[in-house]
Amino acid sequence: MIVEFMLADSDFAFGKSISRAIHCTRPRTVGVLLLAAFMGFNACWAAGNGAKVTEQQQPPSKSAPGNRGIIPKGVRTEWDIQYVPGGDESQRLDLYLPERASDKPLPIIVWIHGGGWNSGGKAGCPPVRMVTNGYAAASVEYRFSQKAIFPAQIQDCQAAIRWLRANSKKYNIDPDRIGVWGGSAGGHLAALLGTSGGKKAFAPVGGNEDQSDRVNAVCEFFGPTDFNSVMHQAANDKTTKNIFNFNTPSDPYSCLIGAHLGEDKQKGDAVSPVHYVSSDNPPILILHGTRDALVPIAQSEEFAAALKEKGVNVLLQRLPGSGHGGPMFNRPAVNNLINAFFDKHLKNTDTLIELVPEADLAVK
Secondary structure: OOOOOOOOOOOOOOOOOOEOOOOOEOOOOHHHHHHHOOOHHHHOOOOOOOOOOOOOOOOOEEEOOOOOOEEEOOEEEEEEEEOOOOOOOOOEEEEEEEOOOOOOOEEEEEEEOOOOOOOOOOOOOHHHHHHHHOOEEEEEOOOOOOOOOOOHHHHHHHHHHHHHHHOHHHHOEEEEEEEEEEEOHHHHHHHHHHHHOOOOOOOOOOOOOOOOOOOOEEEEEOOOOOOOOHHHHHHHOOOOOOOOOOOOOOOHHHHHHOOOOOOOHHHHHHOOHHHHOOOOOOOEEEEEEOOOOOOOHHHHHHHHHHHHHOOOOEEEEEEOOOEOEOHHHHOHHHHHHHHHHHHHHHOOOOOOOOOOOHHHHOOO
8 A cells, every 4th residue: 555645635724724712823834834744544444454565555435425435334323413412513423434343342532623723624543443443433523722722622532432331332332442543633632631531621512411522542643632731842852843822812822722832721730641640551552753843852752751750651652753743654664653553552462562673663
């Protein structure tokens, strides 16, 4: 399979132009181009059968309606399911299930898209490539920050997790084996699901309050994890200049929380996955490029260190020379790492998880 390609899509773009309810606007900037490199990830189905990936593999597939990308053969779909009945139009998810029913409930991997908390969409679901290898998958949409500031986004994601548990029998999903995966803003929300799950830190929306919002495994790509330290870390990064003007109308971080970074520690803590780190957090796999101009790699280093201090099973895969996405994130070795991580923690397989040697992922 050819994996080194790029699509100009805004799914992970912090930089999409958009009018904001709290008078935040997002000017078109080189940041969009930096992020577009990662967009091929959303539409590329490497490892369609979940096995070891090689450059030549290419699973049989079919086109999905609209712009939902390519669906591997053997996968059935249900689109636009309301996980908050009667809620906002964005409070919907897509489900991807095996056409051939399993004789036992399946683990599910939930994809959370990026886009600076103000853009993007659930179209395209990377874990769909794993549905033909014993998984179900879902892709979640959530309210954007121009419509509702934080904590609306995590409240929606938690509502989706509770909905999946409440409907697990209907869809033959194992409610005790739920993984989440996201990138950029979606990585932040995936990490926050992992660390805040079960803590009742956010008022529930959407019902199903008898169900847990905890998840069992987290894979996150370059998500912000500490809003109180991100400005300082960006300023101290001597190799990469951050593209954002923090605490201006074009800053997605401060627009998400409705306050200037550094001026309201309580709001900064509330939105930060690192604030909720505890020994009962699920296993977490983090991937981050060393030349990220939107989210400093120091964010992931701080997060991984905090998790390790509490004894949490955490792995940090550095990608030397990569920015906020790019083709190295979709290399076969990276896909194999993600497969192994979820297999071990959602299927309970005796799988050896080994980080990819950094030299193998270095941008030449």
